[in-house]
Every structure is written in structure tokens, then in C-alpha cells.
Amino acid sequence: MFERIAALVLLANLVVTCAWSDHVTAQSVTSLPAFRQLIPLPAVVEPAAGAGFEITPATTIRVPGGDDQLLRIGRFLSDFIGIAAGPEPPRVEQGRSNTGAIVLQVGEVSQAGAEAYELTVTSELVTVTGRTAAGVFNGVQTFRQLLPPFLEHDGVRADKNRPIRAPAVRIVDSPRFGWRGAMLDVARHFFSVEDVKRYVDLIALLKLNRLHLHLADDQGWRIEIKSWPNLTVHGGSTAVGGGRGGYYSQRQYADIVAYAADRNITVVPEIDMPGHTNAALASYPELNCDGKAPPLFTGIEVGFSALCVTRDITYNFIDDVVREIAAITPGPYFHIGGDEVKTLTPSQYVEFIERVQTIVQSHGKQMIGWDEIAPARLLPTSIVQHWRPKTTPAEAVARGAKVIMSPAERTYLDMKYDPATPIGLSWAAFIDVRDSYDWDPADALAGVAESALLGVESPLWTETVANMRDAELMAFPRIAAIAEIGWSRGDQRKWDDFRIRLGAQADRWSALGINYFRSPKIPWQAPPTVEK
Numbered sequence: 001m002f003e004r005i006a007a008l009v010l011l012a013n014l015v016v017t018c019a020w021s022d023h024v025t026a027q028s029v030t031s032l033p034a035f036r037q038l039i040p041l042p043a044v045v046e047p048a049a050g051a052g053f054e055i056t057p058a059t060t061i062r063v064p065g066g067d068d069q070l071l072r073i074g075r076f077l078s079d080f081i082g083i084a085a086g087p088e089p090p091r092v093e094q095g096r097s098n099t100g101a102i103v104l105q106v107g108e109v110s111q112a113g114a115e116a117y118e119l120t121v122t123s124e125l126v127t128v129t130g131r132t133a134a135g136v137f138n139g140v141q142t143f144r145q146l147l148p149p150f151l152e153h154d155g156v157r158a159d160k161n162r163p164i165r166a167p168a169v170r171i172v173d174s175p176r177f178g179w180r181g182a183m184l185d186v187a188r189h190f191f192s193v194e195d196v197k198r199y200v201d202l203i204a205l206l207k208l209n210r211l212h213l214h215l216a217d218d219q220g221w222r223i224e225i226k227s228w229p230n231l232t233v234h235g236g237s238t239a240v241g242g243g244r245g246g247y248y249s250q251r252q253y254a255d256i257v258a259y260a261a262d263r264n265i266t267v268v269p270e271i272d273m274p275g276h277t278n279a280a281l282a283s284y285p286e287l288n289c290d291g292k293a294p295p296l297f298t299g300i301e302v303g304f305s306a307l308c309v310t311r312d313i314t315y316n317f318i319d320d321v322v323r324e325i326a327a328i329t330p331g332p333y334f335h336i337g338g339d340e341v342k343t344l345t346p347s348q349y350v351e352f353i354e355r356v357q358t359i360v361q362s363h364g365k366q367m368i369g370w371d372e373i374a375p376a377r378l379l380p381t382s383i384v385q386h387w388r389p390k391t392t393p394a395e396a397v398a399r400g401a402k403v404i405m406s407p408a409e410r411t412y413l414d415m416k417y418d419p420a421t422p423i424g425l426s427w428a429a430f431i432d433v434r435d436s437y438d439w440d441p442a443d444a445l446a447g448v449a450e451s452a453l454l455g456v457e458s459p460l461w462t463e464t465v466a467n468m469r470d471a472e473l474m475a476f477p478r479i480a481a482i483a484e485i486g487w488s489r490g491d492q493r494k495w496d497d498f499r500i501r502l503g504a505q506a507d508r509w510s511a512l513g514i515n516y517f518r519s520p521k522i523p524w525q526a527p528p529t530v531e532k
């Protein structure tokens with residue numbers, strides 16, 4: 001009897017060992033130098049024998065005829081490779097594949113979800129198959145991370161000591177969560193269209209798929225509203241510290257939205273209300289209960305401003321704003337803020353949120369709000385963004401609400417790493433790189449199970465963040481940790497592996513000119529070149 005059990009256990013072990021011998025664990029991905037650059041960690045990585053694929057002057061990129069989305073992804077990859085391998089970037093050709101090509105296609109993938117993809121690299125062919133174009137884009141980002149980091153430099157050239165080679169492998173991958181976001185506060189300090197596009201480029205590398213833009217706050221209104229022009233003319237004219245401010249015209253905003261969409265990123269516009277509205281109140285006296293416009297505000301205190309919730313004109317104003325922004329936002333979401341209102345009674349506040357929810361719905365969008373909105377009667381499509389430490393939206397979840405996880409003490413990129421960080425705040429916590437990685441969204445909140453979670457988002461508030469160099473210092477490397485939490489299975493993630501893979505980003509991030517925080521706890525290293 002015992003022998004039989006022992007034999008069965010042995011057999012079971014063998015089966016498990018065989019199942020795992022053809023794909024590797026997080027630890028082994030990390031231990032193989034050729035795969036150490038992968039962040040987020042893919043679900044399945046099966047290294048294969050052979051020299052891998054070399055990009056040469058003859059390499060072409062193949063996409064199916066008539067598929068514009070794949071054509072654009074093909075051009076993205078061609079632009080990325082640039083003139084490194086030959087006198088021209090690789091040609092993007094429509095039609096059947098042949099040897100020596102990088103083939104992008106939509107088709108069957110053995111993992112579930114629209115964003116799933118399979119990437120195979122052999123010495124003859126690279127194939128990226130996505131369930132949808134989004135999956136193909138994700139697969140292209142993985143392929144990019146298998147290529148040498150020097151390619152991230154513009155105009156760089158390969159040579160025989162420095163070939164452009166990706167290791168032979170089969171990767172099958174899909175994200176854990178559909179919502180993998182970054183938020184940029186362009187209200188406290190303004191960020192130009194070029195800055196925002198750069199942020200989009202940097203988060204796309206990590207397979208983030210939402211860019212939440214915090215477009216209005218006490219210190220600035222940053223999006224043109226044609227029916228209320230003074231919002232930007234006056235309300236957009238300054239910033240924290242009294243700087244110059246700025247705003248996006250609707251055309252510029254649409255340009256950002258399209259740029260992001262080409263990188264599988266949905267823009268989520270936020271107009272914070274009823275609080276955080278001094279810029280609007282300063283621009284239109286009729287939005288104030290006393291009919292008097294306050295002066296513009298350039299400090300960093302919060303909680304003092306609110307729209308006059310008892311005046312009808314306030315709701316006409318909100319209707320105009322939501323209508324104009326909804327019309328230039330193809331994504332399904334509209335974020336109404338709703339945080340830190342200190343001048344209304346709880347019932348006034350809830351009534352306001354419910355009325356605004358109806359307005360947002362009438363313009364065809366799903367409402368998102370910071371977690372203060374949880375007590376309101378929310379529609380099944382409305383979404384709560386959790387942020388406040390020591391609170392849980394469990395009651396709203398019990399009533400069916402879905403949650404985006406942005407716990408301040410883990411995900412807030414404006415928090416200092418440690419007391420020596422030159423910029424940033426510390427009200428929620430000092431957030432070391434490990435703190436940002438070593439948690440699981442499904443375990444973080446009592447009464448909020450994984451099934452209620454849409455995913456994770458990392459906000460970058462900019463009271464102390466004045467430009468892109470500051471933004472990058474606060475975002476990198478912590479945003480890579482949040483990206484991996486959003487993408488990779490919890491049981492595959494290990495801090496000891498992640499920190500090694502983080503260290504392996506040094507070359508790529510330097511080539512991209514990212515001003516990342518060189519945390520002394522990360523073994524930053526130049527990744528080895530792929531051997532022949």
C-alpha cells in the first residue's frame with residue numbers, strides 16, 4: 001500500500017517536473033540573462049534551442065493586408081528599430097509571411113482575454129499573434145524587451161560586435177487585470193503635449209493601458225471648454241508656485257488621445273468636482289454661492305473650494321463640460337473626482353454625486369470617482385477608485401461596485417522614497433521600491449475580493465513635481481512595480497526576482513534618457529549582450 005502511494009507521489013512529481021521543464025518560473029526567467037529584461041513578467045516563457053533571430057538589412061515586418069491597426073503597430077516596430085540594422089528602417093509589408101520576417105497577426109492564442117498574445121522567436125521567423133490588435137501591441141513590447149537596449153537610442157547603428165538579436169523563445173502571455181493605469185496631474189503643474197506623449201511612450205513599454213489625466217484642480221484648468229472659455233484663459237493661466245500654467249486645446253487633447261490609442265492606452269479624463277475647483281470658481285463668479293469669484297490659487301492646501309451645489313447653473317456648467325470632453329474622448333470613462341470636499345454636508349455631497357452621475361451617463365460615459373463617492377447610489381457601471389489609507393469601499397462593493405486600486409501608501413508616485421528624496425510629499429508613507437511591489441491588490445482591502453477589482457493605477461500628483469525630470473524621478477522605478485502587479489500572476493511574483501530584473505533595466509532606461517531614481521537597494525547593471 002505504502003509503496004503504491006510512494007510510487008504515485010513519485011509519478012505525480014515527475015508529471016509536474018515535466019510540465020515545468022519546458023517553461024520556466026519567475027526565478028528562472030530572472031536567472032537567464034537573455035530574459036532578465038522582461039517587466040512585467042510574462043505568464044509562460046519557454047526558452048528554445050538555437051541562435052535566436054537577428055535583425056538584418058533584409059528583415060521585413062509583415063502584417064495582413066487591409067488591417068490598419070496592425071499596420072500602425074508594424075510601423076511602431078519599424079520606427080523603433082529605425083536605421084540600426086540597415087540604411088532604412090525595416091519595411092512594413094502587407095501580405096503573406098516569408099522567412100526572415102517579423103510577422104504580426106491576429107489569431108488564436110492559448111490564453112484568455114483580448115490582450116493575450118503569443119510570441120515565438122526562431123532563427124528564421126518572429127511571430128507575434130494577438131487575440132486582438134491590443135494583444136499584438138503587447139507582444140511587440142515583449143519582443144522589444146528581448147532586443148538589445150542600445151536600440152532605444154535614436155539613430156544608433158548595429159555592427160558585427162553589436163548585432164540586433166533576440167533569443168529563441170516561445171512566450172504565451174495575458175494580463176491579470178484589464179485596468180493597468182497611470183495618472184498624471186497636469187493641473188498643479190502643467191505638462192506640455194510633448195511631455196504627455198513621452199509619459200505615454202514610457203508607460204507603454206510596461207504594458208500599462210490607461211492614462212488618467214487629472215485635468216482640473218484648484219490651481220489650474222487645463223482643457224479648453226468652448227462654451228466656457230474663461231476656464232482656460234483665466235483658470236489655466238497659472239500653477240502651483242505662481243508659474244505660467246497652460247492648457248490643451250481640444251485639438252491638442254484629441255492628439256494626445258490618438259497618440260495614446262496607438263499605444264494601446266485609453267485616456268481617462270478627470271474633471272475634479274465639486275471640490276478642487278478654485279480655478280473654475282475664479283473664472284466664473286456665477287459658480288460661487290455668493291456670486292463672487294475668488295482669486296486664483298497657487299498654494300498646495302486642499303479642501304477649501306466647492307462648486308455651488310444648490311444653483312442650477314452649476315449643473316448646466318457640468319453638463320457642458322462633460323458633453324464637450326465626452327465628444328472628444330473615445331474611451332468609455334469620465335472621472336468626476338469627488339475627493340476631499342470639506343464644505344458640504346454628507347447628504348449634499350451624495351446628492352451632488354448622484355446628479356452628476358446622471359449627467360455623465362447621459363453623455364454615454366461610465367462615471368469614475370475617488371473612493372469618497374462610495375456611499376452614493378452608484379450605477380452598476382460606475383467605478384470607485386480606492387486611495388485613502390485605512391478605508392475600504394467594501395459596502396459599495398457589496399452593492400456591486402467595481403474598484404480600481406490606488407492605495408496611497410503603495411501606489412502614490414508623489415510620495416518620497418525616503419526622507420532624503422529631494423521632492424515629493426510624505427503624508428501617506430515613504431514608499432520604497434519594495435513597498436510599491438510587495439503587496440497584492442486582492443489581499444489589500446477587507447471585503448474587496450479579486451472579482452471586484454478592475455485593476456491597479458499609480459497616480460502622480462504634481463504639487464512638488466514641476467517638470468518631466470521630476471516626474472520621471474518619482475515614477476521610475478516604482479511604476480514598473482505597479483505595472484507588474486497589474487499584469488503578472490500574484491503567485492509568480494517575487495521581490496528577490498523583481499529587483500534583479502529591475503536592475504537589468506538600467507541600460508534601457510538610460511538609453512531612453514529616463515531620470516530614474518537609482519535606489520541603492522537595486523543591483524543596477526548593464527544587461528549582458530545576447531550571445532550568438
Ligand code: TNX
Pocket residue numbers: 302339340370387412414425461462463
Ligand atoms: C490627495 S488623492 C489628493 C490630491 C493630492 C494628493 C497629494 C486624492 C484623490 N486627492 O488632491 O494631490 O493627495 O498626495
